[in-house]
Amino acid sequence: GQNIDQPTEMTATEGAIVQINCTYQTSGFNGLFWYQQHAGEAPTFLSYNVLDGLEEKGRFSSFLSRSKGYSYLLLKELQMKDSASYLCAVKDSNYQLIWGAGTKLIIKP
């Protein structure tokens, strides 16, 4: 079956750096997405990786290793507004998005 694994919850301190990991096993691979979802709101797009390596977007970076079925989202200079769930999703061979359960990130002052 297809599977996306990510930690359920993480805690970090304001101003620090946090890395959220995602491992996947899917039938085919057409890219990996990270979304942010604040409580009670809709998911919003953060990043897309299809080739190995690091993609940087301001305070957020996303890394992909296709051979290892692994990605991480790196958040720097954490702010209180970064408290949210972070969803990892992979497009499979049918271009269907397979979603992880999400990682709830708690930021403490």
Add this chain to the structure above:
Amino acid sequence: TAGITQAPTSQILAAGRSMTLRCTQDMRHNAMYWYRQDLGLGLRLIHYSNTAGTTGKGEVPDGYSVSRANTDDFPLTLASSVPSQTSVYFCASSDGRGGNTEAFFGQGTRLTVV
């Protein structure tokens, strides 16, 4: 503001009753999706539509039906609701289904079946 609009925002429904969740987008996206989100589980695809006039079943289609009469609207119908359909429902759209096309989500409908 362009985007996806879902209605209603929340609803309490008696088991056995039918209900239609509405979804409208004004981005002229070809592909539209209905997901349900339950605590501890990832978003699960209920039904999708690659273009107006076509629909397909997702991972959890039982108990739900959809139609896609035009590009903008993609309603989801529960013909005879059951408590296990209590969930948050998200409608989404994307400009095609290619690799790098991101999905845009509506604000969600919180449905409670009692």
